[in-house]
Amino acid sequence: MAMQPRLDLRQTQSLVMTPQLQQAIKLLQLSNIELSAYVEQELERNPLLERSENGPDVAPVESLPEVRRDADSLLFDSPDGSRAEAPLDIEVNNSFDEGSPMEGPSYDPDDLTAWQRNDSGGGGFDSDDRSFEETLAEQTSLRDHLLSQMGVDLAAPAERMIGLALIDSLDDAGYLRADLAELADGLGTTPDHVERVLVKLQRFDPAGLFARSLQECLALQLKDRNRYDPAMEALLANLDMVARRDFTGLLKVCGVDNEDLQEMIAELRTLDPKPAQQFDGQSAQPVTPDVLMRVNPEGGWIVELNPETLPRVLVNNRYYAKVSRSARSKDDKAFINENFQTASWLVKSLDQRATTILKVSSELVRQQHGFFERGIQGLRPLILRDIAAAIEMHESTVSRVTSNKYIATPRGIFELKYFFTQAIAGADGADAHSAEAVRHRIKSLIDAEPPAKILSDDAIVDILKKDGIDIARRTVAKYREGMKIPSSVQRRREKSLMR
Template structure:
């Protein structure tokens, strides 16, 4: 059979993602901070876009009338003579000057106003912002640089010390290796080690340490309490981490009373000395959606309008400019700007409606959680929400990313409500994994020192109380995810607490 060329016609359907469609999909997963930054960039680039200020928006504000032109003589003499004094105007209204002109203070009351009178302050005005009078907190690096200038005289040593300061983390620990510092600066390793020993004496004590053992040792040396027994205790911190008090006492060679005193002294130290200083700005989480109880029952869902950007398309400006434009490139630019502006306004509206739609379905399915708490959190997946609102599962995933909802139970990320299901042994509804974690935490917090619950016991209790079919390894996974130690370590912790109390 020979190979010959031929023509074939086939008909098929495919979805083509245009750049604007891809951008609309990307807008769904942006947080409100990222979205506002994107809108600000579009406002700078597109002259047909403007922010909606929340007013009527229908009638454009009338431009102010230009002031009447005055001659030089009228401006300096006649106009000044026609202006009445504040006392004359106030006497015409039969009142005090400060009632008509709040910024004016009577001569007899100037001393009564206090220091705020010099700044134009008054009872009816806006109070000064107290943040303007609060000094900024110094950072750890700023605090250390001042000490390094007094501690080290050699410029080379100061350069090494500044490089070491740049290698500190927020806790005050040195995160760069001395070999790397010496190689990068071209300095002898002995010089870097010598400078490190010097700057380790800076305030706060424990800074420039390379691990927690060295951090505690520096603080104890500062207090002149680093004796041989304390040094042995620091050398066996791993036994203290697992609360093996018997093994720790044997390793240190101290009796029970001395060991209790040494541990009490360790608790007074700060393992993170750098956290007392200012770090990066902390941004509070702002909810995107509010969920409140409705008057007639149910829940009222409302978007947070303060973080939701709103834009308007200035079609009047487009018509004015387009009518005077003759250049083809300029017309193409205006057409592109108009299409982009229309797309952005439509995409923002669709994004808001999609967030409301997804949140409403989440609230409907998690009504028990909103009314009774985490123990009534239902297992829910992205597919369940997507099928209910007839959207794709990936769309729901993008909508719930980086979005927060304020509820009567607190502030939660929308992703929080999506949990896996654990089967029920009684044939009832499945249990949410988050509700199971919450119950495990409650059981562990309520356990007695002489009755520590193992993972097998926790699984048996969950099966007996709520009919939850959960394996021991699943309980261990949930426990480790909540940073709760094993039953052996918890038993040692309880005994150590009793020992310290006695």
């Protein structure tokens, strides 16, 4: 067959990811912290974007059947008596009754008296407006803490130089990982000299630093407490037997009775295997929920977006009109139009993101209302497909919305993904049970077992089947191991020692 060039006309379908669509998908999966950083970058880059103090204009959530689309339900009274559109922090009265209204915000963000009433410090300009980080005391680093002690305990300049090298050789847990011979060679001294300085440093506070193994770390802490005797030394030499809960073997090795061994193990548990981690730690950052949930006095729940996590930006149309008239060159006009389109799409994407989060959260609350009423026992099996089908969205969209998003509920703050759990079949055709609820049930049974009647995995299976939960023994063992609960044999040994 002869090879020759030719032209063919074909018609195909393909999904094209436009830059705007990619941006919308990216915004959807960002956490509130990442979103704030992204919006700040756009505010610096795009001259047509500006920060809004009152929040962007928001349309009603059209896809929620429970929402009544009255225009008045989206309006609130301003301090001057005028009517203005509500910001993005709208409330959805999710009482699960057909035709329930969407409520507006409870106060005007520009109303000073409302701000004073809602201020946790009592209101007024005398309240403490400092951030959480500003109220924390400055932490001393481990290095500074050790250097202050070295200046007192090490007088010779050579010892201080060796001590400084040893301090810089500590890892994050406080262990000394450097080879003393190599360290001595680099400092031009002998290993014995480095060892003598190390012994002095091992008496520094907190006890347990500069250890070269877990056994030595625990031994240093016991010596600091004057509790390092031959029995304790034997116990530390057999930490693998402690991990296996081989109490019979430990009684023989340590030469003590049951009561003494129980006290020794209890004291061992009070020691810190990573003594350096109390230093150089970052302050705990509180989780800022994206969605707020509270009880509706009329029944059901009220679900609303957290206004503190919502970026408030808008397009400066007045400035756009001004610079468009003054633009002369083709490049200037293209630059202005591109920034205008980018700014408009960003505002639209942020609005769509907020609406989607609210829809998904409201449906989650509706389907998991048993959890909020009865606790973890009321958690029902739920997958992404269930929510996606209810709100008519794709599963991937629901997955992006629930990643790194949190909801504040009367039972605490939870990630939205927490409410998706696998199903455990019910016995004799009963309804399925949530895997998380089954795990909680297994832990409750083990916590309540008497020392004289330790429950085996088979016994737990029989109890759960009587409760209408059809579960295999290997599944019980997997859940038990996932919760760090030892086997029935190990629990029997441990509880018999404590009697």
